[in-house]
Amino acid sequence: MKVGVIGTGYVGLVTGACLARVGHRVRCMDNDTAKVERLQRGMMPIYEPGLEELVRQGVGEGLLEFTDALAAVVEHAEVLFITVGTPSRPDGSPDLSAVRAVARSIGQHLDGRYRVIVNKSTVPVGSGNWVRMLVEDGARKTVPTLTDGGSPGVQAGEPDFNVVSNPEFLREGSAVWDTFHPDRIVIGAESGRAEQVMRELYRHWVSPDEPGREPVPLVVTDLASAEMIKYAANAFLATKISFINEIANICERVGADVSRVAQAIGLDKRIGHQFLNAGAGWGGSCFPKDVSALVSTGQEYGYECALLKATLSVNDTQRKRIIEKLQRELRILKGRTIAIWGLAFKPHTDDIRSAPALEVANQLLNLGCRVVAHDPVVTAAQAHTQVPDLQIADSALGALDQADALVVMTEWPEYPALDLGEVGRRLRGRVIIDGRNCLKREMVQELGLVYVGIGR
Ligand SMILES: NC(=O)c1ccc[n+]([C@@H]2O[C@H](COP(=O)([O-])OP(=O)(O)OC[C@H]3O[C@@H](n4cnc5c(N)ncnc54)[C@H](O)[C@@H]3O)[C@@H](O)[C@H]2O)c1
């Protein structure tokens, strides 16, 4: 099928490349011309395992191409994905300006042939109807002509399209794997015709012809439910982490070990082990903005989201607890040098949007510390866009020279694999705050270092 993807970021680029991999002809568009030019030269704008090879393959086979011209994508595609960003506004509600701009522009370029317009960006309930209205508004400002493939009963000059909600559940750092192996595909459709188009688009997933490959469950709902499913999933996962962080905080007070507690409660199949890692709190481009957006939707409808507000509040406090732990061990923080391992909001990504590490770094700088950080993929230039005074070391061990304490903020697998003896020799002070419970506590303690984890 001919597919268009508008917004070539984490979701758009991965979606486009994966759809090309299964044989669709995909044209990806972005209004960031520099990004498009880099992609056309084969350079990846983001770090995501497996993506570069997939893009190279798609381009090589002539199935994947990049453009900054929206008209070229609308002209090409039967199915048009909207995958632009929907960041938080200061009041917590989502900023839908990019979705608005794209929906109107799609309308302006429709030519009378039937299109399915797919909202893959995370957008509040009701956005499907709103996008339909915006596309119609855009179309009214143009004089389209009906060409081959128009729907019976649709007059020349009327835009012929349906809007579908198809929320995305991929995780950064494993986005390509997640796209090929989703737990479910959700389609919120307003017409049977659009649903059939989406079934055909995802045929490789929902009706695989490869022997041994299990079909992915397809959940077809109305538009509003599909939009809500996305928010409910993220809010549940964020709440699960805030829950275990709260348990960790109680564990610290009573002398229990949250790792053992999580392991044991996770054996209960109703609870499960995933998303029970206590730590310095959740971040990233999705959980913070999506939980806030759901609270904001509740407010819009006069409902107080007490549980979700607590989820947010526990998470805010969790980052501050790293500072409290340092204060407890070092007393005076002013004039201290603190090393931070890991800046990305989680391992295997270069994304620093709402990264707990950067918030902790900022707090330490405000308290008068020198902060020297290392991350395997986040560059100094990237980090300085958010924390200009942060010093960046070339290596994890290099960050330790002169440091009074080490704080581990992202559980990159290379950190626990480092020679702890060398860590002890390089570190000027004796304190290690393991904000992700990823180091071997006993080994750290055997070296005469002070180990402070989360909830253990
Ligand atoms: N990042 C994730 O892990 C993830 C997972 C699931 C859902 N989502 C949702 O998907 C959406 C996109 O997220 P993302 O992380 O890929 O964002 P992103 O910021 O990485 O990418 C968005 C892209 O859209 C482009 N863009 C903005 N305005 C545009 C316009 N008018 N025309 C064309 N391109 C435009 C930007 O230049 C950028 O390249 C968001 O709603 C997000 O909540 C993200």
Ligand SMILES: O=c1ccn([C@@H]2O[C@H](COP(=O)(O)OP(=O)(O)O[C@H]3O[C@H](CO)[C@@H](O)[C@H](O)[C@H]3O)[C@@H](O)[C@H]2O)c(=O)[nH]1
């Ligand atoms: O047990 C855990 C699991 C995760 N985290 C933190 O939670 C955040 C989010 O992690 P993760 O969910 O793995 O990454 P994202 O890429 O943000 O993915 C989430 O957000 C995406 C965007 O909406 C969704 O598509 C995914 O399904 C959802 O998992 C990170 O800061 C992690 O460090 C923990 O603290 N403890």
